[in-house]
Amino acid sequence: MSGNGTPERIEALVIGAGFAGLYLLHRLRGLGIAAIALEAGDGVGGTWYWNRYPGARCDVESMQYSFGFSEELQQEWNWSERFAGQPEILAYANHVADRLDLRRDISFKTRATSAVWDEAAARWLVETDTGRRISARQLILATGCLSSARLPDIPGIEGFGGAIYHTGQWPHGGVDFTGQRVAVIGTGSSAIQAIPVIAKQAAQLTVFQRTPNFSIPSRNGPMTEDYAQTWKRDYPARRAAARQMRTGILYHLNPVSALAVPEAERRAEYEARWAAGGTAFMAAFSDLLTNREANDTAADFVREKIRGLVHDPEVAEILLPRNHPIGAKRICVDTAYYETFNLPHVTLVDVRRNPISRITPEGVEAGGATHAADSIVFATGFDAMTGTILAIDIRGRGGLSMREAWAEGPRTHLGLMVAGFPNLFLITGPGSPSVLSNMIVSIEQHVDWVCDSLAHRQRHGFSVMETTPKAQDDWVAHVNEVAQRTLYPQANSWYMGANIPGKPQLFMPYVGGVGTYRQLCDEIAAGGYPGFVFTAGEQVRAAE
Ligand code: N01
Numbered sequence: 007m008s009g010n011g012t013p014e015r016i017e018a019l020v021i022g023a024g025f026a027g028l029y030l031l032h033r034l035r036g037l038g039i040a041a042i043a044l045e046a047g048d049g050v051g052g053t054w055y056w057n058r059y060p061g062a063r064c065d066v067e068s069m070q071y072s073f074g075f076s077e078e079l080q081q082e083w084n085w086s087e088r089f090a091g092q093p094e095i096l097a098y099a100n101h102v103a104d105r106l107d108l109r110r111d112i113s114f115k116t117r118a119t120s121a122v123w124d125e126a127a128a129r130w131l132v133e134t135d136t137g138r139r140i141s142a143r144q145l146i147l148a149t150g151c152l153s154s155a156r157l158p159d160i161p162g163i164e165g166f167g168g169a170i171y172h173t174g175q176w177p178h179g180g181v182d183f184t185g186q187r188v189a190v191i192g193t194g195s196s197a198i199q200a201i202p203v204i205a206k207q208a209a210q211l212t213v214f215q216r217t218p219n220f221s222i223p224s225r226n227g228p229m230t231e232d233y234a235q236t237w238k239r240d241y242p243a244r245r246a247a248a249r250q251m252r253t254g255i256l257y258h259l260n261p262v263s264a265l266a267v268p269e270a271e272r273r274a275e276y277e278a279r280w281a282a283g284g285t286a287f288m289a290a291f292s293d294l295l296t297n298r299e300a301n302d303t304a305a306d307f308v309r310e311k312i313r314g315l316v317h318d319p320e321v322a323e324i325l326l327p328r329n330h331p332i333g334a335k336r337i338c339v340d341t342a343y344y345e346t347f348n349l350p351h352v353t354l355v356d357v358r359r360n361p362i363s364r365i366t367p368e369g370v371e372a373g374g375a376t377h378a379a380d381s382i383v384f385a386t387g388f389d390a391m392t393g394t395i396l397a398i399d400i401r402g403r404g405g406l407s408m409r410e411a412w413a414e415g416p417r418t419h420l421g422l423m424v425a426g427f428p429n430l431f432l433i434t435g436p437g438s439p440s441v442l443s444n445m446i447v448s449i450e451q452h453v454d455w456v457c458d459s460l461a462h463r464q465r466h467g468f469s470v471m472e473t474t475p476k477a478q479d480d481w482v483a484h485v486n487e488v489a490q491r492t493l494y495p496q497a498n499s500w501y502m503g504a505n506i507p508g509k510p511q512l513f514m515p516y517v518g519g520v521g522t523y524r525q526l527c528d529e530i531a532a533g534g535y536p537g538f539v540f541t542a543g544e545q546v547r548a549a550e
Contacts (some may be wrong), residue, residue, distance in 0.1 A: 011139075016042055018460075019132055019142035021398070023112045024052015025099065026148035026433040026449045029073065033107045033457040037431065037464070043148070044134060046117040050109075051099035052150050054092055058176035059196060059383075060203035062092035065285055065339040066444050068229065069237040070255055073102065074245035075450055081238055088233075089226045089284075089339075113138075120399040121145055123428065128470050128541075130429065143469065144454065147395055148433045151441050154393030156506065158191070158386050162365035168380045172386060181381070183207040189370050189379040191362070193219055197385035198338045202346045204383065209351060212377045214370060216357040217498075219307050220486045221338035225283025246248060250521035254293040254439070254447030256379035257286040264291035264300035273492035276307040295333050295492050295517075305332040315344040324356045330497035336441075353377075353389070390500040391436045391514045392416050415503065415510035419473035419481045419537060420527060422452065428472035428541075431456045436514040437485050441501070443520045451520075456529050468540035477537030 019508070020030045023045035034041040047055045054062075064071045068085035083098060103109050117135045124131050130145040155174030157163060163170065171181060173196040188208040190197055193215040205211045237244060248256040264272055272291075279287040293300040302543055309326050316322035323445065325344065346352055360373025369379040392412060400408035406426045411417065418424050421438025422431055433452045434440035464470060489495055495513050503509035516523060530536060 013131060013139035013141040015141045016040055017142065018144040018146060019044070019130065019140055020106065020146045020148050022048045022052060022148035022150060022153075023047075023103075023108075023114075023119050024055070024148065024150050024515075025073070025102075025446055026150070027052070027098065027112075027454065028102055028106070028108055029075065029449060029453045030146055030148055030433070030456075031111050032106050033453055034460075035111075037457060037461055039144075039460060041111060042140075043112045043133075044118050044140075045112055045114050049096075049100070050103045050112065051096045053152060054095045054099055056153070056155070056176070057174055057196070058092055058178065058180070059171075059200045059385075060181075060207075061199035061201075061341070062173075062176075062196070063089050063199055063224070063341075064095060065089060065195075065224065066255055066446075067284070068094075069234065070444060071268070071446055072098065072249060073446060073450065074241070074248075074395045077544075078116040079105065080241050084234065085229050087226055087229055090225055111445055118398050118535070121430075122401045123403060123430075125403065128428070137213070144429050144431070144460065146431045146433065147398075147435070149394040151434055151445075152388040154389040154397060156387055156389050156393075159507070160167055160362055160365055162252070164366045165367055165384060166369075167367040168369075168382065171381065171383045173197070173383065173385045183381060183536045185209050185376055186380040187369075188212070188381050188383060189214065189377060190383045190385055191370070192385035192387065193217070194385060194387055195219075195336060195338045196387070197383075198340045198343045200385060201352075201381065202340070202342045205346045205349055205536050211349075211352045212355060212370070213347075213352065213356045214357050214362060214372065215324065217329065217335075218325050219335060219338050220305065220327050220332045221340045221343050222280065222285065222287045222308070222337050223283050224339045224341055225281070226341055248444070249447060249451070249524060250522065251517035253285075253442065254444035254520040255285075257289055259289040259292070261292050261298070263293045264303045265293070267291075272303055273307070278302065280307075280311065284339055285337055288337055295331075295494065298331060298493060298496075301331040301333070308332060312344055317348045321347050321354055321470035324354055328396070330499070331493040334493045334495075334497035335466060335499040336501070343435045379410070387500055387505055389506050390503075391441065392503075392509075393506075395432070395435075400427065400430070400441075402430070413510070415512040416514060417478055417482050419478040420523075421516060422455065422527075423471075423473040423538070425473050425475040425476075425478040428470045438516050439517050439518070439520045442515045442517060449522060451524055455531065458531055459538075462531070462535070463540065466540070466542075468542055469539055471535075472541075473538050480537075484518075485516050486512065488518050492517055 017039045018041035020027050020043040023043045027043045068090040121132045129141045132140045155172045184207050187210040189212045191214045275290050278288045312320045362372045364371050370377045403426045416436035418437035421435040498504035502511050
């Protein structure tokens, strides 16, 4: 079963047991396709398994950040807050795994290290860090978009005398910062959630900011029975509507340009959205992500709010985001983030003016001064969208490696398949809406599409499916073209690969919108899968 002998044989191998891996196992089982999942962690939940930092919380409302494929599941689960925190979402993932009896098909603490396409057998041979060798007809990467946590290249990290943490790999038992001097490096979504919570415990908190971000208050609060019931009574229709939205989230997208209304009306709309809280702020007007002048009106409004929230004008000035359009970097959502900088034991260091030169045994050296710390929290992000896929040594037709194929940036057809890599599917891969959307909505759509394609092959006796270079080239061109029509490429974001030195820079997710993308995928399936090639051969069997 392992070692150098005959590999284990399975029809479908899933990598990852986050929400994508869980739903895949469920759907594959329903098709009678024998499948197992490998999971590096010792539990399910993916992102929500790893990101246990204080304050970790979803910025999509709980009633929408949950599976919609099962009426029983969505009726029986009760959320306690408007925006669920990490422990509750992890509990939900565990509930789903138990309810659907998925654990028996998951190998925990097992990381795929390589995957090689065997032309003769038309199968993937996958090896793991535990020495297992698995031969699978289908290989499905449900590896998540933000799974490769990244420490920056700051000299001296290994010599630090205190404790070091990364938000994306937080200790399971939690961390008690009571009485400590804590340094937080980074001010992205993770830091913006963690900073107010860490500030409540720490004796002293120093925040190192390189780029200020726009953050909108979440207005999180307890879930009311009324609100939950409004959703539960109407779930099928609401889920169906959300699936057609640009982001896969049901909210009111104002169809009017920000520039088409008088100043007072514009302000009233922003005030209402600010008061309501959450990312729906970016739906205040139709052109906030396509027209810089329109975008400036929203950015100015938020900058004015920051000035109002932060007492010290010099600190406020440092916190004002100015180098990118609002929303072009992932918009953040917070609970009392800006207010935290009014606390006497919280200090903000502007890393642009005072660059971090090194980590010393005592703390963080920036601009010639040492900021003493007992703990350093790196909230420095991820090698997003491609890092986890490329960490597996994947070799397709003719020995082509994925690293070579993506040397100039990820290339996919629909974010679902890569030319030269038959029977290998990506879930929410680069080139799909993925990180610009409600991930669970996109996961369900991808898994359904992949499973429908497998059912199609079962019916027609095709054992191999792959995309063509031409279809891939056309899709990559389309993804770039629609991105260029927006303001997204104007920010040095992880969407562009800009946070990783040397990573090719191109806009990775598809901005065309979840509804449009779904329609395209549906049309391709209904039209007999143009852009994909099927090879008739040994019939895909329900079980081997
Ligand atoms: O990571 P990030 P994240 N010296 O890459 C800074 C999702 N998410 O973990 O911008 C100093 O956004 C870096 O500075 P700069 C969400 O999609 C969602 O916070 O590169 N600073 C930046 O400030 C999100 O976008 C939720 O100049 C350094 C920070 O570290 C994604 O995950 C919650 C540095 C990294 O920010 C990633 O968020 C949390 C250095 N050498 C996360 N290197 C919700 O749903 C990096 N930085 C609410």
